[in-house]
Amino acid sequence: MTPDLTDEQRAFAAAVADFCHREAGTREQRDALAPDGGRHSQPLYRKMADLGYLGAGLPEAYGGSGGGAVELCLFLEETGKALAPIGGFATSIIVAGAYERFGTEEQKKQILGGIAAGAVESISMSEPGAGSDVAALSCRAEERDGEWLINGQKTWCSNAHIADHILLVARTSGSGHQGLTMFNVPTDAPGLTIRGIDTMGGKEVNDLYFTDCVLPTSAVVGEVGNGWKQLMAGLNFERLVLAALMLGTAERAFDDTLAYVKERTQFGRPIGTFQALRHRLADLATELTCVKLLVYQTAELVDANPGTLFPREASMAKLKATEFAKAMALEGMQMMGGYGYATEYGMEQILRASVISTVYGGTSEIQRDIIGKTYGL
Template sequence: MLDLTDEQRAFVSAVADFCRREAGTRQQRDALTNGGREAHSPELYRKLADLGWLGVSIPEEHGGAGGGMVDTCLFLETTARGLAPIGGFTTSIIVAGAYERFGSPEQRKTVLGGVAAGRIESIAMSEPEAGSDVASLACRAEARDGGFVINGQKTWCSNAHLADGILLVARTSGAPGEHAGMTMFQVPADAPGLRISGIDTMGGREVNDLYFTDCLLPADAVVGTVDQGWKQLMAGLNVERLILAAVMLGTAQRAFDDVLGYIKQRRQFGRPIGSFQVLRHRMADLATEIECTRLLVYRTAELVDRDPGTVLPRETSMVKLKATETARRVALDGMQMMGGYGYATEYDMERLVRSTIVSTVYGGTSEIQREIIGKTYGL
């Protein structure tokens, strides 16, 4: 049992009630997401902004609630479990953390205050030849006429098509393969010279290619320090991995809830299929894995809240690995136990399978997380 305050318990209850009321049925969710083809509902997002919940971890001076990572994880787990279509929030809160740590006062005011009010942010880091190997990025920012000119391509940029702003990581010096020489930039989504092109995926419209052609940015678009983008990225790993883990924890719990309800009702051979030992034991294993994941998520969140400036490569890689792999297992086992109905679009399970499979890829693959964990043990 998590040791939550009364205020936190009331917050979780209120968020859960909101999800049931606003997105509790398949019909509601389809209406909010163009039949499931979109991962984000602007209508629902505005309501959450009006309630003040999008600013759960935004400092009070920028219009937020000033909460910590535990509070953020509670919100993410609960909305994911409630299938609230707010895909734009994850990248927004990740980007907000970068601006809180390194942004200028004006940048923090615009981005942090904007996120609390419903502004959506995206991050552009991956490239066609630079995925897990971030150091290979080649998109270049050339200092010119008192500003910077951006040329190059970014790919797999989540929510860029929804975004008001994009946090760009580009090379300002050095050559691909070097960690030194990267810089973060604040880019308006409608900046001249930037073209955003959607990538069709199993999950619908979620990710995008970004093409920069002589995109001119002013000098004050730099976020933090020129050539220090790699160190700044590393400082944000705690938040990024925990956010993704909390979302997948809620998704795993939803998949479990759905299949549990199904196997209690579905009858074969004269009795509910959940009464057969093979399914009963499988559900016991999944419940145990979910609870282990929950404890790891919130233990790691507590460590971050205790000392936000400390980077926790082992713990955050473990939590991202455990949460995404557990969610994938729960959804795939859920589909198996539901049989053909688990594969049918009539039910949510097939959608949960799609979202959990890709979770082991984005934000650092499971293989990369294992590499990081191994290195922390001197291997």
């Protein structure tokens, strides 16, 4: 079962899928594009930009296609399903929303136009002592002589090492949720050190160290001291982005598992014909359909109600898609046996990508808490 798409939307999804198949359809192609554990290939990314794909969901005034959340989800689903090494896109499109809502015209041209043309952008919130508790942020920005001076440490910053800019959330006054401000920080800014963190998922996250990093007043995004409200305006969109990406990842895990159990023969017959596996695949197919409908129903709500927040639906989509992607990858590895563990077949790559998805962008526990609160609990 698929969402109710227009012919134009279906053609767009098919074009993205075909491109990914040609350019990154094999493990060998993907390894060549992003070697040594990399998750992002800038040459592939630029090709997508030249075809207009990275503008999905961006305004036409800044080089985008003018599409909405549905088109964006189609792009994320297809590239996730293809395991396309364009890890910089998710953070870039999440950052784009903040600039579109709160940035100056000059910032919009720089950031939104840059993303459509193939630039990678990043966002930094987490700190060693502040993860889910954003109110505990301590990285400080002080205004001095008409400039901003940034000092402190950030961590788990995805794609900072390949980004042109970092959307930094720092404390400018007060405590708790009050007094947070967003800044547009070039990654080559003096006083900023970016240091990679090795993870089982590859090279994608970083520690950031700010030591007397000087920014002009024009680096402020939105209003000084209003960063918390600005963050809240974008987190629901971020969760939809991650849900669509993990939907595609889960579909790839399901497709690879299904193909394997149809071909692998034991005891004189394909292993998928044994009831133990046949019933498990039936359950997984049903769950996958539910995830897809939930993601696109949320996207349709976003498109039909511009500016409206959907905390319940967005958190449900993120929770369901990421938890299912992780469960699907684990099931796939189990059904494929030793081959599921081998890099040749790719299921281990899917597992590494999906396990962390229940943590970033708000953990599954935080999503459940948000959903519960929307019911008055």
